[in-house]
Amino acid sequence: MLAENLQKVSGNIEAALAKRTGKMQSGDSVCLVAVTKNHPAEIISEIEALGVVNIGENRVQEAREKQEHIGHPGHWHLIGHLQTNKAKQAVGLFDMIESADSEHLLRALDKESAKLDKVTEVLLQINVAREPQKTGFLPEEYEAVLDKIDELPHIKIRGIMVIAPNTPDESVIHSVFHKGYEYFCDLKERMEDIDYLSMGMSGDYEIAVEEGANMVRVGSALFGARDYGNRGY
Numbered sequence: 001m002l003a004e005n006l007q008k009v010s011g012n013i014e015a016a017l018a019k020r021t022g023k024m025q026s027g028d029s030v031c032l033v034a035v036t037k038n039h040p041a042e043i044i045s046e047i048e049a050l051g052v053v054n055i056g057e058n059r060v061q062e063a064r065e066k067q068e069h070i071g072h073p074g075h076w077h078l079i080g081h082l083q084t085n086k087a088k089q090a091v092g093l094f095d096m097i098e099s100a101d102s103e104h105l106l107r108a109l110d111k112e113s114a115k116l117d118k119v120t121e122v123l124l125q126i127n128v129a130r131e132p133q134k135t136g137f138l139p140e141e142y143e144a145v146l147d148k149i150d151e152l153p154h155i156k157i158r159g160i161m162v163i164a165p166n167t168p169d170e171s172v173i174h175s176v177f178h179k180g181y182e183y184f185c186d187l188k189e190r191m192e193d194i195d196y197l198s199m200g201m202s203g204d205y206e207i208a209v210e211e212g213a214n215m216v217r218v219g220s221a222l223f224g225a226r227d228y229g230n231r232g233y
């Protein structure tokens with residue numbers, strides 16, 4: 001089942017790439033982050049056996065419990081909001097923090113990474129649609145924080161993360177992802193090593209890829225619906 005789901009998702013990504021109209025060079029590929037939150041740790045080994053190396057989790061505590069169970073295979077991405085007081089744990093558990101959403105948090109990540117003598121890879125999450133219930137930098141906050149990045153040598157900004165509004169109106173989703181792509185292109189001109197535009201989940205990853213995403217975060221389309229009552233460990 002998992003293998004079939006993966007094949008389907010990969011096929012859909014290829015089809016969406018083919019729909020892109022000259023936005024990126026041909027031969028571009030999309031990095032799949034398998035979102036394993038609220039599923040048992042064992043599925044991480046299963047998806048990795050199928051060749052997927054990027055694992056997405058949205059909570060520090062859950063990632064820690066899973067790593068106690070199965071170790072730290074592959075590349076772990078934090079995709080959920082991170083409280084500053086958990087920055088220390090997060091830099092030890094994750095290879096990339098996709099959900100950096102405040103200057104305060106960036107400073108904490110820098111400080112804790114310095115203590116571990118590492119440089120943590122970070123995506124800046126932008127709340128493109130300005131949804132009040134969502135985290136992420138508002139566009140003006142994002143602009144302001146870019147000037148501060150040079151002061152933080154133990155984090156490395158690698159790109160941008162965007163979550164689209166939960167709406168059946170695909171034109172809204174297209175427009176939000178298109179804006180995300182514009183932010184990405186702009187950031188590429190301003191900074192070195194900007195390589196990732198993380199947009200799209202199970203419901204909208206095809207639109208995201210069409211609009212220029214090169215990293216998608218897919219959970220339920222691979223693993224089925226999440227059972228919040230039983231995480232299986």
Ligand SMILES: *Cc1c(COP(=O)(O)O)cnc(C)c1O
Binds near residue numbers: 202221
């Ligand atoms: C849960 C989650 C996903 C994956 O959601 P699915 O709809 O199951 O694919 C992607 N991104 C973020 C930020 C999430 O919290």
